[in-house]
Amino acid sequence: MDMKRDYYEDIQLFRTKTVLIASVLSLAALAVLPFMVGGYTLYIVNLIAINAIVAIGLNILVGYTGQISLGHAGFFAIGAYSCVLLMVKGGVPFVIALPAAGLISALFGFLLGLPSLRLEGPYLAIATLGFGMAVTQIISHSEFTGGHMGIEAPRMSFGPFEARTGPQQYAVIMSVAVIMTIAAVNLMKTRVGRAFVAIRDSEIAAEAMGVNLSWFKTLSFAVSAFYTGVAGALMAFALEHVSAGSFNLILSITFLAMVIVGGLGSVMGAIMGAALLTYLQIKLQIVQEAPLIGPFLLEVSKRFFNPAGLANIQSIVFGAIMIAIVIFEPLGMHGIYLRIKRYWRMWPF
């Protein structure tokens, strides 16, 4: 049923009419969303969009190229700080500062990718992890970046126009997210994307077929870092403030969790994972207000734990989801989606 007959069918962006219609419909839904919902919901959607960009970027590295990174909070921080610093100290307009932040981040990704050529598995994990830690340490101790206090982010502006209200911010963030999503889907259909997948499946076989390992591995790091850097810059504007303390190891793990939960090697999965985990993250902070579960958890806290630490339940839930996904559904939410799709296509057999 998914038989492809010529090369064009393989590279086209919308494989079937259904995909095309679904894409147009979801774009329309995103366009009318700010007129339908309140400011808080819009803020959550903004965060989801930003995290989705990171998840897509990380998925290019982890899911498609098969490398591991525990340092993406570092790229996130680099993107956020370079965009804000360019605008505040350099007077660069937002339209240039945003891609510039992505490129600076990509440069660091390229540099980190160089030692990664010789490393794999745990060694790569520790190298990337060390990178993430180092970035946070350096930023929080440097005068130029405002030290521990962080810096205020300016407004996103296009010439005379400033994105001040929630819907205006939403328009900017969501358009960047949509463009980057389409770019990622497209990238994976090109020669570069295929090279990434070939490296993931077998490095030696890929090399034998003429894939330049060192170039494509570092490129994968750079592309991934570019996505994360742009997302970091957007996050600075969404939160209106950047501080080094928030770019910690837990954030890197959360990004990785988004990719794992959504599904490795799937752009759509990355978006779903980012949406689910971002939503959970926000809702679990105020879990005591939830109906039914909230009072019960408070009671448990009072009897066995400490009610003040109830927000920590977020880590427990995230950890449990990560473990459950690896054990029961290694393809993540995308795998579940595929299974449901196949079931309905074959129905009633």
Added chain:
Amino acid sequence: MVFFFDLVIGGLAIGACYALVALAMVIIYKTSEVPNFAQGEMAMISAFVAYALIESYGVGFWTAAGLTLLFALCLGVVLELAFLRPAKNPNILGLIVITLGAEMILYGLAGWKWGANQHPFPVPFSEYGGVTYADVIITEINIWTFVTSLVMMLLLFLFFRYTKLGTAMKAVQQNVFAAKAMGIPTRRILTFTWGLSSVTGAVAGMLIAPIATLDPNMMLDPLLKGFAGAVLGGMTSLPGAALGGYMLGLIENFFGGYVSLEFKSVVAFAVIVLVLCVKPSGLLVRHFERKV
């Protein structure tokens, strides 16, 4: 010169902690090729258990330490049985994610129970008094840390060299299939490996708790340094891991003393990346290319 020796002593004391964490990681890595990211939180929970036993139940320090080691053994075994064994044919990434998940769960549990407050960890050793030799003060707590780590390493060495269980563990590390053919219950050995590693980590946790303060973030830094030490020495070599841990402690302390205190914790990772660029499998391990 006094300053130099102060740095050496401080570096050796903290290096001893890193070395124990590194050993705990390597013990698991050698048998199952998983870098255990939950190691730090396992040690942190154990230290909290010791704290709770001493403070809330009035148990003496040494009894509490013994009970904590027993708890750590059970914790390691339970984690392996509950999280790693059910995973069917997972790849390295999947295993790393499982240990990260376990880390998040333990971190959340500790935060839920004990909050983010810092608790002083009571030990029967002085942090200020100690032996003074030619103006160089060696505090009791430094001696205690250093000696305990050496004793622990000696015990591990004896265990792997002279006991049947230790030999069986080494056999599983070398070749799982051959070990199975020789009648070694490899899965049970793997479970016990987690227990042993957890105990080693718990000792490190109880040594670090009085130096740092006891809170859920306590082991974050030592875990990374211990991991880095293990990588420095080579993830598959026990002596290498111990050496790497001590070296990292010394390098870090010297850098903090002579160059810049602010960037003290960054230097460890710079060293790691540099060493890995030259020797991709660590200092004491010969690198081999994986075949098709």
